[in-house]
Amino acid sequence: MNKKVRVVSFDVDGTLIDQRFNDLIWENDIPALVAHKRGCSFLEAKKFCLCEYRKLGDKDLRWYDVQHWLKKFGISTSAKDIFKRREQLIIVYPDVLPVLRKLKEEGFRVIVITCMPRIFLKEKIKKFDRHFDKVFSTISDFKRVKSPELYRHISKVIKTSPSCILHIGDHHILDYEFSLEAGYKSILIEREKKTKDFSISRLEEIFYFL
Numbered sequence: 001m002n003k004k005v006r007v008v009s010f011d012v013d014g015t016l017i018d019q020r021f022n023d024l025i026w027e028n029d030i031p032a033l034v035a036h037k038r039g040c041s042f043l044e045a046k047k048f049c050l051c052e053y054r055k056l057g058d059k060d061l062r063w064y065d066v067q068h069w070l071k072k073f074g075i076s077t078s079a080k081d082i083f084k085r086r087e088q089l090i091i092v093y094p095d096v097l098p099v100l101r102k103l104k105e106e107g108f109r110v111i112v113i114t115c116m117p118r119i120f121l122k123e124k125i126k127k128f129d130r131h132f133d134k135v136f137s138t139i140s141d142f143k144r145v146k147s148p149e150l151y152r153h154i155s156k157v158i159k160t161s162p163s164c165i166l167h168i169g170d171h172h173i174l175d176y177e178f179s180l181e182a183g184y185k186s187i188l189i190e191r192e193k194k195t196k197d198f199s200i201s202r203l204e205e206i207f208y209f210l
């Protein structure tokens, strides 16, 4: 084992939790409410919503905030209600718990770095949050999305040199490139379809990098 890595950091959506839960909220539930509100078809509403999401982009922290979108689209249903209705569909990837247990056994500190607002994050990881030494929601804790500066800042908060932290996430820029730029060791995970030679598709593969 490379002694240098002492902290292992995980993104959440698409890394620990099946991304399809999110897709359902963004691509089905919100458009359905918009269709009802505007009196248009579901498909028209979906096209409209996806276009609005794209216009803002995932580097803007409002993009992650369901409440922002509900307000923007003039919908009175709360984000919490939408989330509660789908709660049973939160799927933790089956390789997550064995990997978290093994990391603990091997003496690593384990943290989470996600852009997800804490209101959702808490629900999503509540079944296994005992495995984490620290959980950072960049939006709730720092009012920012992931950036190289923010990764560096988090390394200071946890009093660990960036080169001793390994971050694993499924977003090529926000997870892989930005953490790498901050001096972390970094792994891109592509669970559904591998598009990069250097990515992994199963979480157990991180042990080759430790």
Ligand SMILES: [Mg+2]
Residues within 6 Å of the ligand: 011, 012, 013, 014, 015, 169, 170, 171
């Ligand atoms: Mg992700």
